[in-house]
Amino acid sequence: MPERYRRILVVDLLGGLGDLVMALPVVHALARRNPGAALRVLTHAPGDALLRHDPAVTGVRTAEKGRERAAVAAELDRHPYDLVVSTTRYDDIPAEIEGRGMRCVTDLWRGPPPDEPVSRRYLRILRDEGLVDGYLPPQVQLTPDERARGAAALAEHAPRGRPVVLVPGAGMAVKHWPHWPALARAVAARGEPALVVAGDPAPGPWADAHAHRLPSTDLRGLAASFAAVAERGGVVVGPDTGPVRVAAAVGARTVGIFGPTAATRYGLAEPGTRAVDLQGLPGCPHRRPTAITEQVCWWEARCPLSPDGPACMADVGVAAVLEAVGV
Ligand code: SF4
Missing domain, CATH: 3.40.50.2000 (Glycogen Phosphorylase B;)
Incomplete structure (x- = not known):
């Protein structure tokens, strides 16, 4: 039986709207694996709006451009996460996360093959880490x-x-x-x-x-x-x-x-x-x-x-x- 997590944070601060869309399969796969978990996302505006009304997401917080690492630190202070997954590696954000001691995956860019789509690569790494099951394409929920x-x-x-x-x-x-x-x-x-x-x-x-x-x-x-x-x-x-x-x-x-x-x-x-x-x-x-x-x-x-x-x-x-x- 795979381990379940109750408080999950996904960090996507790569800066582009498309980057966030490519990270959605990560959010949804973690939610499917951990039903009932509080799953929050830290990202930039205006992409955060894409997560409104998403039943997989408990809350969304945004980071100011240029203050991303501080935003990660503040979010980790705010909630006692037991799993953090980050697409984002600049500004020592991985060190900020890893220093807190919870289970985390902070390098979704390791060894990317040139012919594997980015979202699928994210999921493959998380699956190899035992954290998710199958891949589903990005989906945005509308009312x-x-x-x-x-x-x-x-x-x-x-x-x-x-x-x-x-x-x-x-x-x-x-x-x-x-x-x-x-x-x-x-x-x-x-x-x-x-x-x-x-x-x-x-x-x-x-x-x-x-x-x-x-x-x-x-x-x-x-x-x-x-x-x-x-x-x-x-x-x-x-x-x-x-x-x-x-x-x-x-x-x-x-x-x-x-x-x-x-x-x-x-x-x-x-x-x-x-x-x-x-x-x-x-x-x-x-x-x-x-x-x-x-x-x-x-x-x-x-x-x-x-x-x-x-x-x-x-x-x-x-x-x-x-x-x-x-x-
Ligand atoms: S043709 Fe090659 S070098 Fe020129 S813009 Fe496209 S990818 Fe870049």
Whole structure:
């Protein structure tokens, strides 16, 4: 009989919304193994909102950017945890946890194979530690009211048909896909309702010409709109970003455009789904699937293969995306 834990803390302070989504299988697997446990999560805003209404989670606390280790220490002072699992290793956070003496796993990044998806790797390590059983993909829980509001918001701009939602905001220049205007034109030309999600950077004038904008909303509102897309058989298209991961986590079919990150590690296509991951320039010698932040192109989007921007993103053509979308 495996040991059970009563007070569990999951620390995910990697900083990205997508990082938190990739950590959700850890949260849910620990909850399944330890029914009735008080399970709390320490993460950043605004991702914490994704855990609201999650029956597996007792409480969520957020850390200020730049004060993460202090937040970990404060949380460990606040509750007498008997198990702590952390995805996060910077700023001596593992030492802060390990010094408290409870059972803990603080290195979920040890020896990652280049072809094992991050979430599955987390679970494999925890299973080897005897702490969890099987893997289930990331899931975000929405209330019936949220789902109804999401459906209404979607219907306002796409009253019929299978919506194709474009998520051009890349968050980082190295993930910018240069073909959004051409894709929007092609989707609109085929008569499918095309919608665009505002992001960073904001979509250009092409968006207004060829796609309705989804009304601005908070993260849970966006997740609810994606859930409505799923219910109507639509698809969400975007690069390797948090919002596209949220779409997959509420059941929407996704077409992921992967450039600097390896789809083998960061892909969204779970077995048994119709999600598609498209990898640009799969043979790029500069890509480091298990150490993306050390890639020459990562922080400044300076691609040694092209003066015009990330060659791998440009390499994913509109025709391939359209085929994957299936319009
Ligand atoms: S070096 Fe260029 S082509 Fe290679 S992963 Fe980075 S941006 Fe993509």
